[in-house]
Amino acid sequence: MNKPLAAITGVHGWVPEYRLTNKELEQMVETSDEWILTRTGIQERRILKGEGLATSDMAVEAVKGLLEKTGNSPKDIDFLLVATTTPDMQFPATATIVCDKLGCNHILSYDISAACCGFLFALTTASKFIESGAFKKIVVVGTDKMSSIVNYTDRTTCVIFGDGAGAVLLEPHYDGYGIVDSVLKTDGSGRVFLHQKAGGSLKPASYETLDNQEHFVYQEGKTVFKFAVKNMADVAEEIMVRNNLTSDDIAYLVPHQANKRIIDATGERMGISEEKVMINIQRYGNTTSGTIPLCLWEWEDKLKKGNNLILAAFGGGFTWGATLVKWAYDKS
Numbered sequence: 612m613n614k615p616l617a618a619i620t621g622v623h624g625w626v627p628e629y630r631l632t633n634k635e636l637e638q639m640v641e642t643s644d645e646w647i648l649t650r651t652g653i654q655e656r657r658i659l660k661g662e663g664l665a666t667s668d669m670a671v672e673a674v675k676g677l678l679e680k681t682g683n684s685p686k687d688i689d690f691l692l693v694a695t696t697t698p699d700m701q702f703p704a705t706a707t708i709v710c711d712k713l714g715c716n717h718i719l720s721y722d723i724s725a726a727c728c729g730f731l732f733a734l735t736t737a738s739k740f741i742e743s744g745a746f747k748k749i750v751v752v753g754t755d756k757m758s759s760i761v762n763y764t765d766r767t768t769c770v771i772f773g774d775g776a777g778a779v780l781l782e783p784h785y786d787g788y789g790i791v792d793s794v795l796k797t798d799g800s801g802r803v804f805l806h807q808k809a810g811g812s813l814k815p816a817s818y819e820t821l822d823n824q825e826h827f828v829y830q831e832g833k834t835v836f837k838f839a840v841k842n843m844a845d846v847a848e849e850i851m852v853r854n855n856l857t858s859d860d861i862a863y864l865v866p867h868q869a870n871k872r873i874i875d876a877t878g879e880r881m882g883i884s885e886e887k888v889m890i891n892i893q894r895y896g897n898t899t900s901g902t903i904p905l906c907l908w909e910w911e912d913k914l915k916k917g918n919n920l921i922l923a924a925f926g927g928g929f930t931w932g933a934t935l936v937k938w939a940y941d942k943s
């Protein structure tokens with residue numbers, strides 16, 4: 612038998628109800644709807660409100676919907692992989708908490724930390740367990756409660772991020788449908804431009820770190836923007852070239868939703884017209900690990916078996932990458 616590819620056989624998303632609009636942000640920091648819209652493309656983002664609700668709760672909602680629509684139960688999952696930058700706790704892994712809440716303990720589960728590239732890195736990691744024959748049903752979740760680490764007095768970051776989760780089911784496919792190829796890269800020297808200063812082993816939480824507001828996202832936006840535009844487009848182009856694809860062969864670009872201007876630049880470099888680019892940043896902002904599965908979920912009705920999709924992302928680390936997916940099913 613041929614070696615299988617890992618096919619995405621279902622996708623589902625979940626976002627909190629609360630909409631934080633640009634108008635509301637105008638009341639919180641010195642900003643304007645016009646600035647946010649023209650500089651980022653964002654109109655509103657969802658925020659998870661409520662005592663005791665965490666990143667794992669959004670993941671659980673996304674996975675429950677995924678299992679229901681694909682006719683599976685939690686007991687059918689062999690392995691659950693969570694990509695997140697905002698784990699419920701420093702340890703244990705959020706994936707283990709998700710499994711406990713779903714009722715599927717005693718399977719393999721762990722987290723992957725790669726900031727906004729988390730979902731892509733997790734997807735490729737999971738695909739190797741399918742290709743090797745180790746597992747038959749893997750759930751990959753991208754989930755982040757960014758509102759838990761965003762400083763709502765810092766206008767340069769608080770307008771960008773939102774909360775949300777998306778999940779996909781991976782199963783073996785023997786006819787060439789699935790995760791075909793990935794180009795994934797990291798450069799830790801970029802950490803100075805985008806990180807969380809305190810709360811880790813380098814600078815454990817203390818009164819001083821709290822006073823200095825060091826538990827929030829720190830970003831030098833302009834620098835990150837330049838690296839994001841170049842690197843995301845580079846890998847998207849690289850994956851096209853090494854798979855002999857032209858822009859006509861690509862049904863959709865599925866970009867990480869960090870800034871509409873970064874998305875536009877990537878699409879332009881690839882020669883892909885705007886109607887073939889999935890964009891929902893206007894409604895959700897940057898949900899970090901959630902952006903790509905949320906896009907797939909919202910476009911699922913339009914996707915056709917055999918469509919070539921290029922997933923591309925850039926994030927803190929720096930991390931960046933592109934994945935070529937041959938879509939495996941028509942939703943009907």
Ligand SMILES: CC(C)(COP(=O)(O)OP(=O)(O)OC[C@H]1O[C@@H](n2cnc3c(N)ncnc32)[C@H](O)[C@@H]1OP(=O)(O)O)[C@@H](O)C(=O)NCCC(=O)NCCS
Binds near residue numbers: 831835
């Ligand atoms: C953050 C980001 C939207 C800022 O946009 P920008 O066009 O680069 O803006 P700048 O940082 O150059 O700031 C320009 C001016 O707008 C101001 N500004 C910043 N945020 C603002 C806001 N929310 N409202 C109004 N003005 C704002 C700045 O203070 C600056 O003012 P100054 O010229 O008087 O100093 C943009 O840099 C970005 O998207 N960066 C990359 C994000 C990313 O990809 N992250 C990686 C993945 S998570």
